[in-house]
Amino acid sequence: MKKTISVNIKGMNFLIEEDAFELLQNYINKLTAVLQNEKGGKEIIEDVELRIAELCGLQLNERKQVIEKEDIETILSTLGDPDLYIDESEQETSSQTNNSNASNSSNQATDKRLFRDVENATIAGICAGIANYLHIDVVIIRIIFVLFFLFGGFGFPLYIILWIVIPKANSTIDRLRMRGKAITVDTVREEVESAAERINKESKNFANRMRNDGSYNERFSRIGRIITSVIGSGIIAFGLFLLVMFLIFGVGGFQFIPVQSDYGFLSFSELGELVMETQSDYQWAWIGGVVMASSIILFILLVGTKMVFRIRNTWSKLSLGFLFFSGLFGFIVCLFIGLKTGKEMAIEGEIEQEIGTVNTEQLFIETNSPKISTASTYEVKSKGRWGMMSIENDRIVESGIHIEYRLSKDSLYHVYQNLSAHCQSHRKAVDKAQNIKHNAGITGSVLTLDSHYSFPKSDKLRDQDVYIIVEFPAGKSVKWNNKVIYPGSEMNNNGNYEIDDNGYINSKGEYEHWD
Amino acid sequence: MSLENTQAQMRKGILEYCILSILDKGEAYPSEILETLKDAKLIVVEGTLYPLLTRLKNMELLSYRWEESPSGPPRKYYSLTNMGKTFLNELNATWSELTTAVNQITNKK
Numbered sequence: 373m374k375k376t377i378s379v380n381i382k383g384m385n386f387l388i389e390e391d392a393f394e395l396l397q398n399y400i401n402k403l404t405a406v407l408q409n410e411k412g413g414k415e416i417i418e419d420v421e422l423r424i425a426e427l428c429g430l431q432l433n434e435r436k437q438v439i440e441k442e443d444i445e446t447i448l449s450t451l452g453d454p455d456l457y458i459d460e461s462e463q464e465t466s467s468q469t470n471n472s473n474a475s476n477s478s479n480q481a482t483d484k485r486l487f488r489d490v491e492n493a494t495i496a497g498i499c500a501g502i503a504n505y506l507h508i509d510v511v512i513i514r515i516i517f518v519l520f521f522l523f524g525g526f527g528f529p530l531y532i533i534l535w536i537v538i539p540k541a542n543s544t545i546d547r548l549r550m551r552g553k554a555i556t557v558d559t560v561r562e563e564v565e566s567a568a569e570r571i572n573k574e575s576k577n578f579a580n581r582m583r584n585d586g587s588y589n590e591r592f593s594r595i596g597r598i599i600t601s602v603i604g605s606g607i608i609a610f611g612l613f614l615l616v617m618f619l620i621f622g623v624g625g626f627q628f629i630p631v632q633s634d635y636g637f638l639s640f641s642e643l644g645e646l647v648m649e650t651q652s653d654y655q656w657a658w659i660g661g662v663v664m665a666s667s668i669i670l671f672i673l674l675v676g677t678k679m680v681f682r683i684r685n686t687w688s689k690l691s692l693g694f695l696f697f698s699g700l701f702g703f704i705v706c707l708f709i710g711l712k713t714g715k716e717m718a719i720e721g722e723i724e725q726e727i728g729t730v731n732t733e734q735l736f737i738e739t740n741s742p743k744i745s746t747a748s749t750y751e752v753k754s755k756g757r758w759g760m761m762s763i764e765n766d767r768i769v770e771s772g773i774h775i776e777y778r779l780s781k782d783s784l785y786h787v788y789q790n791l792s793a794h795c796q797s798h799r800k801a802v803d804k805a806q807n808i809k810h811n812a813g814i815t816g817s818v819l820t821l822d823s824h825y826s827f828p829k830s831d832k833l834r835d836q837d838v839y840i841i842v843e844f845p846a847g848k849s850v851k852w853n854n855k856v857i858y859p860g861s862e863m864n865n866n867g868n869y870e871i872d873d874n875g876y877i878n879s880k881g882e883y884e885h886w887d
Numbered sequence: 888m889s890l891e892n893t894q895a896q897m898r899k900g901i902l903e904y905c906i907l908s909i910l911d912k913g914e915a916y917p918s919e920i921l922e923t924l925k926d927a928k929l930i931v932v933e934g935t936l937y938p939l940l941t942r943l944k945n946m947e948l949l950s951y952r953w954e955e956s957p958s959g960p961p962r963k964y965y966s967l968t969n970m971g972k973t974f975l976n977e978l979n980a981t982w983s984e985l986t987t988a989v990n991q992i993t994n995k996k
Contacts, residue, residue, distance in 0.1 A: 381960070382960040382961070383960055383961065384959065384960050410938070411941075411942075411945065412938075412941040412942070412944075412945055415941050415944075416937045416938055416941050419917060419937045419940065419941070419963065420934070420937055422917075422960050422961070422962075422963065423917060423918065423933065423937075425959060425960040426918055426959045426960060429958060429959045429960075449932075450932065450933050451932060451933045451934045452931070452932020452933060452934035452935065453932070453934070454934070456932055456934045456935050457934050457935070457937065457938050458938065
C-alpha cells in the first residue's frame with residue numbers, strides 16, 4: 373500500500389505515488405539548478421515538463437491509474453541526466469571561469485537552504501525555519517528550544533545568535549528554497565497563492581508587519597520587544613515581591629522583630645509605637661508609610677505591565693503621574709515624622725550616682741541575669757553586641773551593661789552608676805534617664821550587678837543605657853567567676869597606669885572584658 | 888576521452904542539422920522530432936534535444952505555435968523560419984562537402 377498524491381503537470385492531472393513524486397521533484401530541482409544561468413533555461417524546463425506530462429499520460433491506461441516509481445524511473449532515464457541539458461556549443465562562447473562560477477552558484481541556489489520562516493513565526497521564525505529545513509514538525513523544535521532555555525539557559529543566547537546568522541526568507545524564491553522546492557512557474561504560483569491566503573488570515577497584523585518591513589529593523593525591534601518583555605516581567609515580579617513583603621510586615625502586623633515580651637515578637641508597627649513620641653505621630657507615620665509603599669509598589673507593577681503588554685495610553689501615563697505624587701506625599705510625611713522622632717533622640721541626658729566605696733584587695737563582680745517569663749531566647753544584635761529587649765508590665769527591659777574602668781585617686785574602690793537617655797531637651801532626657809531602673813549594690817567586697825535594666829514603656833525607646841564605672845586602686849584587680857582581671861596594669865612612660873579597658877555584661881549575665 | 892564521449896560529440900555536432908532537416912519536411916512537436924531522431928539512433932537520451940530547440944528558436948531559425956492535444960498536454964509545434972531555411976541550405980552545402988571529404992579520407996588507402 374502506498375500513498376498517492378495528485379499533481380498537476382502542465383494542466384494534466386495525475387495520481388502519482390509519493391516516492392515517485394519525490395523522484396520527479398528531485399529531477400526538476402536538479403535541472404533547475406543546472407539550467408539556472410542558462411539562456412532560455414525556464415523554457416527548457418517547461419518543455420521538459422510538457423514531455424514528462426506526455427510520457428506520464430502514455431504510461432496510464434484503463435487498468436493503470438497511478439504513476440508508479442518505476443514509471444518515473446523509465447521516464448527519467450529516457451530524458452537523461454540533467455547535466456546533459458547544458459548546451460555545449462553555447463558554453464564555448466562564454467569564458468571558462470564564468471562557467472565554473474555559474475555552475476557553482478547554481479548548485480548552491482537550489483540546495484535546500486536554512487531561512488527564518490517569518491510567515492509562520494512565533495518570534496523570529498527560527499524554529500519554523502529549522503523545521504522546514506529538517507522536515508520536522510515545528511512543535512518539536514520549539515519544545516527542544518524551550519527545554520534548552522529552561523535547563524541550562526543557553527537556549528536564549530543560541531536563539532539570538534541564530535536570529536542574527538540565519539537570513540529571513542524574504543521572497544517567494546527564498547521560501548521555495550527554504551523548503552527545498554524547485555523553483556518553477558508552478559511552484560512559485562503555488563507559493564504565492566498560499567502566501568496570499570496567509571496574508572488574508574493575518575490581515576489584522578498586516579499593518580504591523582509592514583511597519584517593520586526592513587529585516588534589520590524587524591530583527592532589532594523584535595529583540596527589543598523580547599528584552600523589554602523580559603525586563604518588564606522581572607519588574608512585575610519585583611513589584612509583587614515588594615507587595616507581599618509590604619502586606620506581611622507593614623499592614624499584616626507580622627511580628628518579626630525578635631523581642632522578648634508577653635506577646636512574643638513585635639511587628640513593625642508595634643516597634644513604631646515604642647519609638648514614636650505621640651499616638652498621632654505614630655498614626656501619621658503609618659499613613660505616610662502605607663501611602664508611600666503602596667504608591668511605589670503600584671508604580672513598579674504598572675511600569676512592568678506597560679513594558680510587557682506595551683501599553684501606551686494617557687490613562688497609564690496619568691496613573692503613573694498620580695502614583696508618583698502620592699508616593700512623594702507619603703515620603704514627605706514619613707520624612708517629617710522621621711525628623712520629628714530624630715529630634716527626640718538628639719540630646720543626651722545622664723545622671724550619675726555613687727553605689728559605694730570598698731576597701732579591699734580584690735573586687736568581686738557578681739551578676740544577676742533576669743529570669744525571663746517567656747520561653748523564647750532570641751537574641752538581637754545591636755551596636756555590635758548581643759543584647760536583648762523584652763516588655764513586661766508596661767516596662768521595657770533591655771539587657772547589656774557597660775563597665776568602665778578608671779584609676780582611683782586613693783586606695784579605695786569607688787563604684788558609680790551612670791544612667792543615660794536621649795530626648796529633644798536635656799531636661800527631658802535627664803527625666804528619662806532617672807526613670808531607668810537598674811539594680812546594683814555592694815556587699816563586702818562583692819559588687820552585684822543586674823545584667824538588665826528597665827524603663828517605662830511611655831518613655832519610648834530613647835537609647836537608654838547603663839554604665840557602671842569602677843574606680844580601682846593602682847595595681848589591684850577585679851575578679852569575675854574565677855577570672856582575675858587587671859585593668860590597666862601597664863604603666864606608661866610617665867609612671868601612670870594606662871586605663872584602656874572596658875567590660876560588658878551581656879544578656880546571659882556573662883562578663884566580657886575588652887582591652 | 889572515452890569512445891562513448893567521442894560518439895556523443897559526433898552526434899551532437901550533426902544534431903542541429905538533423906533537427907532543421909526534420910522540420911524542413913513540415914512542422915513537428917518535440918515528441919515527434921524525438922521519435923525520428925531515436926529511430927535514426929542519433930539520440931539516446933531526450934534531454935539533449937530541448938536545449939537545442941530553445942537555442943535554435945532564440946537564434947530565430949525556428950518558431951513555434953501552441954496546439955491543444957486531444958490526449959495530453961498542449962503541444963509546441965516547431966517550424967522553420969525563413970532564416971532557418973536559408974541557414975539549412977548553407978548547412979546542406981556544408982554537409983555534402985563534409986561527406987565527400989570524410990569519404991575521401993576514410994576510403995583512401
